[in-house]
Amino acid sequence: MTGRLWRGGMVFGGLMLLWGLASRSGIPHFLLPSPLAVAEALWVNRAYLGWHTLITLSEILSGLALGVTLGVTLALGMILSPRLQRWLMPLVLTSQAIPVFALAPLLVLWLGFGMSAKVAMAVLVIFFPVTSAFFDGLRRVNQEYLDLAHSMNASFGAQLRHVRLMAALPALGSGLRMAAAGGTHWRDHRRMGRLRRGAGLRHAQRQCATANRYLLRRAVYFSTTDPPAVAGGRYPATPADRLVAGIRMT
Incomplete structure (x- = not known):
């Protein structure tokens, strides 16, 4: 843990050094301000930026929680019912074929101006990587583990709980990382209209x-x-x- 923190600190310090050198290379200040100027602006506007950052963070966390819940539920439903999988998988794939920002006006009309439309957009972005990764993890379990559980007369629920879920946790972790990384890309407030608060x-x-x-x-x-x-x-x-x-x- 200490080594990881040390490496992270070295990378951060190196980036700050390169940033400072680049800001002194003749690039106009309004295009590339120095790190000290940015830090000073953050400190001067800390109350304003802090409040709106909390609003944005609450929207992201709400969308992440709902998106992960929806993704896990869909993956479990499809692994429990092959018929449900045949119906849901095309819908899940189709939902990602539509540009999410094209749905922003519809979300505003349905949910109104405010946090609900933004959280709904976050859910649409986040749930797919969780569903895809978790479903693949549940499906690609070592057959020897399933045969062993079957030889011990384990029920389907016990196999799901003790074998499939445990084997699919690494895949779920990968889906969560992708969802967390992509969960902030939806925040294009210019298309959400009548923005009153938030980092944008x-x-x-x-x-x-x-x-x-x-x-x-x-x-x-x-x-x-x-x-x-x-x-x-x-x-x-x-x-x-x-x-x-x-x-x-x-």
């Missing part, structure tokens, strides 16, 4: 500010110049009318 709030605010500046520039341009003819072939007469027409045309 500032990013969404910058996106909205960029769009607002674009609309403002277009409106000012049309209010100070002669815009193209609007509906009916008439030109707005006053600057105020041209401003309204410019906003509508954007």
Whole structure:
């Protein structure tokens, strides 16, 4: 354990050193700030960032818990019932063929703006690696172990509990690692709309500010110049009318 921590510390220190050297190589500060500048910004905004980070962490953990529960349940159901497997496996595979962000507007319509839609998106991303890995682990058990349990008159439930589940734990661990690593990729708040809290709030605010500046520039341009003819072939007469027409045309 100590050696692992030491190696992790060495890797982290090396990355920080490379980062600091790169920030002094002439790259503009707004593109690559130094580690000290980032640490200072984190400290100055610690209360704001801490609150929204907790919100994001709660969403991720909720999605992870529900996704793992759903994945384990589906894997157990398919190993217990081959007929259920024939029905569920195509649905599970189809759920991953649809881009998850394409479902974001539907989730917002069904669940509303807030935490529920984000957790649902996390569940859709997380459950598949858990289901796939755990189901393969339950199915690929050494046949000698099953024959030994059968020779001891073990019931199917006992075989599942003492043989299959124990043999499938490494596969479940692999699925959990993949789910935990991919469980944060769904957090694209620009597609979730009306974000009010969470670690992506500032990013969404910058996106909205960029769009607002674009609309403002277009409106000012049309209010100070002669815009193209609007509906009916008439030109707005006053600057105020041209401003309204410019906003509508954007």
